Amino acid sequence: MLHIENLAAEIDGKLILNGISLTVPRGEVHAIMGPNGSGKSTLAYVLSGRDGYTVTGGTATFNGQDLLAMEPEARAAAGLFLAFQYPVELPGVGNANFLRTARNAQHRLRGEPELDAVQFLKLARAELKKLSMSDDMLRRNVNVGFSGGEKKRNEVLQMAILRPEFALLDETDSGLDIDALKIVAEGVNALRGPNFSALVITHYQRLLDYIAPDCVHVLAGGRIIRSGGPELALELEANGYVGMVADAA
C-alpha cells in the first residue's frame, strides 16, 4: 500500500530525512517513534505534500502511484489522510461546510457523484453519534475556539467522514488527556480492517496502548534505525531513546 524507499528530503538546505525505507502493507498499522528533531513530522508533511520541503532522493508510492508527483488534494482523493499535530483554525469557515466541501471535492476528483446537503448531514450525524460527539461540532467554525482535545477530535471526525484508506497520524496524542486519547484511538480503531492502514507517528508509547501497532519503527537522525514488533515500543519506554540511538550510531 505505502512503499517508501531511500527517501531523502531537506528544508532550507538542511537535510532532515536521510534515506528512509519503509513499507506499510494493506490492513496494517505501523508506528514510527523517535526523539524530537528526528524527522517524524517532516516525514508526515513530505508524504502529504506540504510546500517548503525538497525531496532530494528516493521514492514514495501509494497503491503503486508516485505519491511525490501528486498535488496534496490528489493524495487526499487517492485515500491518504493526515491527522495534524496542530490542527489549523479556519475562522469564517463552518465545520459542516468544510467537511462537505472536502468530501465532495474528493468525490469529484474520483469521478463519483456528490452528496447533497441532506445526504451529507445524515452521514455526519451518524459519524458524530458513533464518536459520542455533539452536533454542535458541525455548527462551529473549523477548530476556532476549540480546546486541544476538541481539535484532535475534529481530526478524527474528518477522518471518519472522509474514510481514507491510509491515515498518517502526526503526534495526534500530543497535548491530549487520557479521555481524548481514548476517543482518538477509538476513531482509528473503528476504521481498522483489511483495507485500512495507518502510520502512527508518536513520541510516547502511551498512544500505542490504545492503538495496537503491527509493527514499530524507530526514527533517528532522519533514518529508521530499528524495526520490530510492538515490544519495541515497550523497550523504548523502559530504556529511552538515548541508548538505542547510540547503538545505531
Added chain:
Amino acid sequence: MSVLTYSGIEGFFARFAALRPHLPGDVAARDRAAAILRVQGLPSIRDEAWKYTNLRPVAQASFQSAATADPSALLARLPQLNAPRLVMVDGHYLATLSTLPPQVKCLPFAAAPKFGTLANPACEPMVALNTMLAEDGFSLTIPANIDAGLIVIAHLTTAARSTHPRHAITLEEGARASLLEIYLGEGAYLHNPVTEIHIGEGANLTHARLQDEAEEGFHLGTIYARIAAHSIYDSFSLNIGARLSRTELHASLAGAHATAHLNAAQILTGVQHADFTTIVSHDAPHGASRQTVKNALAGRSRGVFQGKIHVARGAQKTDGYQMNQALLLSPDAEIDSKPQLEIYADDVKCSHGATIGELDADQLFYLRSRGVPESQARGMLVRAFLSDAIDMVANGASRAVLETAVELWWQRHPA
C-alpha cells in the same frame, strides 16, 4: 436623434449645451454647477481627496450618445426575490418594470425635479457634473411608521454613454425599510449617480448595495445620508464590478443617538480599481459609527479605502470605530488605506485599525490536505475573510444575494 461623440470634460459641456433647453428643473442650479466644473475641472490626483483614484481613463473616454437597448438580458440577471422592485434603465425610472408596494411613494426625478439639500456641487466635482446633466432618477419616500420591508432597486445600463441620475430616499419618522440596490450593465459607460438619503427620527434603513457594473464600465457614485436622532443607517457596499469605481459615502449623524454602519467589501482582479471613501460627520452627541471595510485583491487590481471621521465640538459621547483589512492575492495587487480622524469634542471614543496580509499557507495546506483543490481552497478562504463583513448585513435575503455574488465572482475569476 443625432449621434454625437464626446470626449473629456468638453464632451460633458457639449452635451450640456445640447440638452440644456430640455433638462427638467432649476436651470440656474445647473448653470451654477457648470460654472463650478469649468473652474475646477474633473478631479485629478493632485486633489487630496482623489490622490489614489486617477480619473484619466474617464476623462479620456468618449461616451457615445447611444440609444437604450433591450434590458431583458440584464433583468434576467437580477436575483429572483419575492420582493417589490424599482427599475432604472440607463438612468431613467421605468414604472412599467417596477412593482412598488402601495404604501411607498415613488416619483421620477424627471417629473418632480428637486436637487435636494445635502449634495453640494461646490465641494464635489462629480456632484457638479451630475447636477449639470441629471435627466432622471427616483425619489422614494417611506411614510412615517411604515415598515416597507425589502425593496430591490435595479440600476441597469444598456447603452455606452454617461448617465447622471439623481435619486432621493426619504424615511419619515419611525419608518423602516431594507433596500437592496444592484448595479448591472453592458459595455463601456459612465454611471455617475448621486443619492440623497434622509432618515427621520427613530427610522431604520438597511441599505445593501451590489456594484456589479460591466467590466468596461465606470461607476462613480456619491451618497449623502442624513441620520436624525435615534435613527439607524445600516449600509453595506459590495464592489465587484466596473473597470474603475468610486463609492463616496457622506454620513451625517445629525441628531443625538444616531447610528451609522458603513461597511464594505471589494473583490477585484485584472486591472480593476475600486475606491471606497467615507466621510462620517458626528454632528450631535451620543452617536455611534461603525465601519468594517475589506478588500480582496487579485491580479494587478488596486483597492482604496479612505475613511474620515469628523467629530464636531458638541458631539460628546461619540463612539467611532473603523477597521480596514486587505487580503492581497497577488504580488502585483495594491491597497491604499487612509484613515483620517478629526476630533473637536473631548469626551469621545474613536478607534481605527488597518491590516494587510496574504492568504495563510497553513490554512491553504490544511484544506488541500482534505482534498479541496487549490483554487477552490483559496476561494473558501477569501469568502471566509469577507464573511465577518457580509455577516453584518441584517436583511437575510440581501445577505444571500451578496454571498452568491461573491461565490459567482470567484467562479468567474479564480485567483
